[in-house]
Amino acid sequence: MLSKKRPIATLSPEERLLSLTYGSRSFSREIPRFEIPMEGVPAEAAYRLITDELNLDGNPALNLATFVTTWMEPEAERLIGSTLNKNLVDQEEYPQTGVIQERVVNMLSRLFHAPKGEGGIGTATVGSSEAIMLALLAHKTRWKKERLARGLPADRPNIIASSGVHVVWEKFARYFEVELRLLPMGGERFTLDPEAVEKAVDERTICVGAILGSTYTGHLDPVEEIDRVLSRVREKKGWEIPIHVDGASGGFVLPFLEPDLRWDFRLPHVRSINVSGHKYGLVYPGIGWLLFREEGDLPEELVFRVNYLGGEEATYTLNFSRGSSMMLAQYYMLLRLGVEGYRRIHATSKANARFLVEGLALDPRFRVVGPADHLPIVTFEVASGTGFSASELSEKIRERGWIIPAYTLPPDLIERSVLRVVVKENFSRDMADILLADIDRAAGSLSGRALTGHRVRGRHGVC
Numbered sequence: 001m002l003s004k005k006r007p008i009a010t011l012s013p014e015e016r017l018l019s020l021t022y023g024s025r026s027f028s029r030e031i032p033r034f035e036i037p038m039e040g041v042p043a044e045a046a047y048r049l050i051t052d053e054l055n056l057d058g059n060p061a062l063n064l065a066t067f068v069t070t071w072m073e074p075e076a077e078r079l080i081g082s083t084l085n086k087n088l089v090d091q092e093e094y095p096q097t098g099v100i101q102e103r104v105v106n107m108l109s110r111l112f113h114a115p116k117g118e119g120g121i122g123t124a125t126v127g128s129s130e131a132i133m134l135a136l137l138a139h140k141t142r143w144k145k146e147r148l149a150r151g152l153p154a155d156r157p158n159i160i161a162s163s164g165v166h167v168v169w170e171k172f173a174r175y176f177e178v179e180l181r182l183l184p185m186g187g188e189r190f191t192l193d194p195e196a197v198e199k200a201v202d203e204r205t206i207c208v209g210a211i212l213g214s215t216y217t218g219h220l221d222p223v224e225e226i227d228r229v230l231s232r233v234r235e236k237k238g239w240e241i242p243i244h245v246d247g248a249s250g251g252f253v254l255p256f257l258e259p260d261l262r263w264d265f266r267l268p269h270v271r272s273i274n275v276s277g278h279k280y281g282l283v284y285p286g287i288g289w290l291l292f293r294e295e296g297d298l299p300e301e302l303v304f305r306v307n308y309l310g311g312e313e314a315t316y317t318l319n320f321s322r323g324s325s326m327m328l329a330q331y332y333m334l335l336r337l338g339v340e341g342y343r344r345i346h347a348t349s350k351a352n353a354r355f356l357v358e359g360l361a362l363d364p365r366f367r368v369v370g371p372a373d374h375l376p377i378v379t380f381e382v383a384s385g386t387g388f389s390a391s392e393l394s395e396k397i398r399e400r401g402w403i404i405p406a407y408t409l410p411p412d413l414i415e416r417s418v419l420r421v422v423v424k425e426n427f428s429r430d431m432a433d434i435l436l437a438d439i440d441r442a443a444g445s446l447s448g449r450a451l452t453g454h455r456v457r458g459r460h461g462v463c
């Protein structure tokens with residue numbers, strides 16, 4: 001018989017075979033919450049305790065709230081698993097990993113039409129947030145340097161963007177002491193108004209932020225028009241104001257689905273772009289990219305050179321150590337899919353998003369706000385008089401496992417609440433069909449009326 005008191009390490013192989021994970025003491029003890037336990041538990045028990053608890057989380061496959069990738073193929077997961085122990089910053093020790101990072105920077109730089117030079121200028125980051133911080137810091141530094149060189153005051157810098165910016169822009173403004181001038185959206189315009197940009201810029205504007213697409217509704221800021229406005233400003237006032245494009249989600253979709261849309265380095269004022277590899281770059285969380293148009297856009301004093309890892313290494317990141325798996329997984333995806341693969345996957349997601357839009361548009365209880373014209377992002381609101389709110393609908397469909405957030409639009413449109421569905425590659429037409437039926441069922445039950453079934457299709461229909 002197995003003694004309950006004997007530590008697992010002293011058990012014979014036979015005894016270990018017989019010891020039950022779920023029958024062990026680890027499962028009848030309280031879980032440590034505040035202090036590190038004095039004694040450990042067997043590996044299998046620790047694994048089970050944690051994974052069982054995590055079953056209470058939502059199901060990533062039904063998480064339509066996140067922009068972030070929730071599925072990768074087994075070979076990609078194998079690559080990720082086999083490279084977890086490599087620190088990306090250790091490029092002296094892992095030179096080939098460094099070479100691969102440069103290759104991805106080059107590929108994205110070409111994808112975004114940077115002038116062809118000796119190589120792309122940019123870096124891997126943890127996500128778009130770090131990339132945006134680094135880009136805006138570069139613009140601030142460059143602006144300050146130029147002002148001081150001309151003997152002008154370099155205080156009170158500002159950034160112009162729409163009120164639909166992601167919170168990271170506000171974080172940057174507060175952390176790095178820059179005024180963020182957010183131009184209001186209004187009516188049915190959910191993007192930056194180029195004319196308002198022209199009025200808002202001044203000699204202290206370090207850059208204009210353009211979003212592709214908006215976290216709130218998926219709409220694209222009109223980058224080409226903003227670029228034209230800034231050319232006019234340069235002619236009239238002599239101010240050279242760059243654009244930073246926040247392509248967190250669109251940067252990995254538009255080049256494949258709408259290659260002729262001009263929003264990137266083809267426009268002269270676009271000097272930097274961020275994109276999340278872990279969104280439509282189709283990699284698990286932990287990878288973003290920052291690209292500069294050319295070397296002069298990244299002030300050299302921001303690049304640090306360290307030699308305590310062996311050879312000299314140049315870094316422009318906020319964090320020093322970080323995993324290399326997701327960066328390598330990005331390279332895997334670029335090789336694996338190629339341009340045609342990305343195009344096909346995103347075209348399918350967009351077609352499924354449009355299918356949802358069409359289903360919702362047929363239902364008078366809903367109004368589509370973001371119709372997935374460019375990106376596979378659908379936003380809709382609940383029509384007045386339906387007897388339920390967007391957040392009630394969000395909670396109701398959560399009962400089926402769907403995670404679809406309801407939130408209010410930015411301050412100028414705060415009275416409007418929307419629900420957002422981010423369609424990703426693992427959301428099939430079949431899933432879209434089921435979701436429409438579930439929304440119909442949830443709305444019917446919330447309004448206390450008989451189920452209409454008027455737009456329910458196929459075998460999943462409520463009957």
Ligand SMILES: Cc1ncc(COP(=O)(O)O)c(C=O)c1O
Nearest residue numbers: 067127128129166215246248276
């Ligand atoms: C427009 C936009 N910018 C920035 C971010 C932040 O990106 P990340 O989560 O990669 O840091 C997001 C995230 O959703 C976003 O939608």
